Amino acid sequence: MSRPAASLTRSAPAFRKALARWFARHRRPLPWREAPSAYRTVVSELMLQQTQVATVLPYFERWTQRWPGFADLARADEAEVLAAWAGLGYYRRARLLHGLAKAVAALPAPPTTAEGWVELPGVGPYTAAAVSSIAFGHPAAVVDGNVVRVLARLAGHRRTFASTAAAVRVVTPLAAALLDPRRPGDHNQAMMELGALVCRKASPACDRCPVSRWCASRGAAASIPAFAPKPRRSEQVDRALVVDRRRVLLRRHAKDSPRLAGLAELPLLASLRLKAGKLVAVRKRAITTTTYVERLHLVPAAKVRAAARRQPDLEWVSLADLPFAAVSGPHLRWVTELVGKVAGESKG
Numbered sequence: 340m341s342r343p344a345a346s347l348t349r350s351a352p353a354f355r356k357a358l359a360r361w362f363a364r365h366r367r368p369l370p371w372r373e374a375p376s377a378y379r380t381v382v383s384e385l386m387l388q389q390t391q392v393a394t395v396l397p398y399f400e401r402w403t404q405r406w407p408g409f410a411d412l413a414r415a416d417e418a419e420v421l422a423a424w425a426g427l428g429y430y431r432r433a434r435l436l437h438g439l440a441k442a443v444a445a446l447p448a449p450p451t452t453a454e455g456w457v458e459l460p461g462v463g464p465y466t467a468a469a470v471s472s473i474a475f476g477h478p479a480a481v482v483d484g485n486v487v488r489v490l491a492r493l494a495g496h497r498r499t500f501a502s503t504a505a506a507v508r509v510v511t512p513l514a515a516a517l518l519d520p521r522r523p524g525d526h527n528q529a530m531m532e533l534g535a536l537v538c539r540k541a542s543p544a545c546d547r548c549p550v551s552r553w554c555a556s557r558g559a560a561a562s563i564p565a566f567a568p569k570p571r572r573s574e575q576v577d578r579a580l581v582v583d584r585r586r587v588l589l590r591r592h593a594k595d596s597p598r599l600a601g602l603a604e605l606p607l608l609a610s611l612r613l614k615a616g617k618l619v620a621v622r623k624r625a626i627t628t629t630t631y632v633e634r635l636h637l638v639p640a641a642k643v644r645a646a647a648r649r650q651p652d653l654e655w656v657s658l659a660d661l662p663f664a665a666v667s668g669p670h671l672r673w674v675t676e677l678v679g680k681v682a683g684e685s686k687g
């Protein structure tokens with residue numbers, strides 16, 4: 340532990356008190372914080388991974404109204420679950436949540452400790468600590484991206500971390516030493532909230548930080564923590580947009596597909612044995628370290644009717660049914676945007 344971290348650890352009781360006082364005054368009234376339960380915490384934590392709070396809010400409300408508990412979600416059909424998730428991206432999380440609901444519903448009661456939660460399918464140390472501390476008061480420290488940033492700054496870590504996982508390993512002992520054993524759930528939420536509202540990535544507001552007196556980076560923290568750059572790559576993807584009599588041709592992924600199980604997308608040109616169509620749009624999207632350049636080609640329906648009959652993973656979906664057909668979020672957006680523009684051009 341660095342010297343500032345060791346000194347901060349000695350001040351842990353005063354640190355907890357200052358943080359708790361600040362959190363009581365400044366916490367955002369988020370729906371998963373009202374009447375917290377294991378289920379609501381799990382749903383919010385999974386939705387919030389890689390997604391902004393403002394985007395998650397309406398999804399969380401709809402989701403918990405439709406499936407108020409683990410048992411309700413466990414009984415849901417996977418296609419329904421994926422359709423309800425559409426727009427949040429990273430569908431792996433939806434399948435994980437569904438699988439987790441089935442596992443919890445099969446138990447006599449949900450686990451109450453981080454060690455119990457981490458045994459369940461798809462639950463990592465972060466989610467296990469969040470759920471067990473917030474819903475059951477179990478003393479496990481949460482270390483997410485916000486908390487890594489706050490702790491690295493408090494401890495004055497000026498090294499370059501190879502990865503987030505490496506930074507988590509370095510700061511976890513400090514997180515555990517600072518955790519308030521009497522109110523671990525509130526303490527964890529306060530640390531995350533401090534990172535989100537005050538100790539922000541590019542513009543830390545040190546002048547209104549409740550724990551600045553213990554901070555080794557106060558006033559000069561924007562570059563902490565530093566991470567080694569990840570190599571980026573770019574990949575071109577050519578897809579067919581085929582519209583025929585108010586229907587669009589989609590390819591549905593198999594249920595055991597690792598990334599897009601059960602979801603439908605615009606088919607690849609290559610899978611239809613086509614080289615090109617009329618290029619109607621180019622959309623870029625970044626997934627982790629890869630930028631996908633998605634080129635959408637308008638293809639006349641006559642060119643693909645035979646393939647659509649032959650290939651069981653291809654299906655015609657009526658435009659009216661698209662929002663309910665478990666279509667990948669970006670693809671649903673592209674079709675909705677482009678279908679008016681191309682109407683009348685794709686008959687053949």
Ligand code: SF4
Nearest residue numbers: 538545548551554560
């Ligand atoms: S003083 Fe500044 S850098 Fe330190 S924890 Fe507070 S906001 Fe972050």
